[in-house]
Amino acid sequence: MLEPSNNDELPPIPPKRYFTIGEVGELCAVKPHVLRYWEQEFPQLKPVKRRGNRRYYQRQDVILIRQIKSLLYDQGFTIGGARQRMSGAEEPVKATTGVDDKIFKDLIKELEEVIAQL
Numbered sequence: 001m002l003e004p005s006n007n008d009e010l011p012p013i014p015p016k017r018y019f020t021i022g023e024v025g026e027l028c029a030v031k032p033h034v035l036r037y038w039e040q041e042f043p044q045l046k047p048v049k050r051r052g053n054r055r056y057y058q059r060q061d062v063i064l065i066r067q068i069k070s071l072l073y074d075q076g077f078t079i080g081g082a083r084q085r086m087s088g089a090e091e092p093v094k095a096t097t098g099v100d101d102k103i104f105k106d107l108i109k110e111l112e113e114v115i116a117q118l
Contacts, residue, residue, distance in 0.1 A: 010027065010028065010029060010066065011026070011027055013027060013059055013062050013063070016059075017058065017059075018048070018056040018057065018058060019056065019057045019058070019061075019062060020054070020055070020056065020057075021035055021036075021047075021054075021055045021057070023057075024057045024061070024062055024065060027062055028062065028065045028066055028069055029069075030065065030069055035055075035065065036055075038065070038068055039055075041079050041083060042064075042068060042082075042083055042086060043087075044064060044086055044087075045061060045064055045065065045068070046061075047061055064086075067086070068082060068086065071085055071086070
């Protein structure tokens with residue numbers, strides 16, 4: 001799993017096996033309550049829970065959180081869109097890109113001609 005390139009301003013992940021929620025918050029510049037919320041929204045994010053229900057994140061969790069943060073904050077995805085992207089689902093087809101542009105332009109031209117005739 002690769003780290004998103006736009007996380008250059010975040011500190012490097014230290015070579016530890018487990019991280020507390022506070023440490024992960026600092027490593028990812030996200031508050032702990034946001035991390036707990038993301039656990040509910042992203043099934044891939046499952047920290048180990050030990051005594052007293054304390055969360056311990058592993059390195060791959062930290063990388064995953066950085067990816068989620070990038071999708072939500074940098075790329076402008078919604079929670080649902082980010083969840084879909086993280087699950088590996090296909091990207092939604094955008095109607096205004098590629099070949100479809102010509103179809104829309106032709107349609108607009110035809111409509112303008114009809115309006116001109118009226």
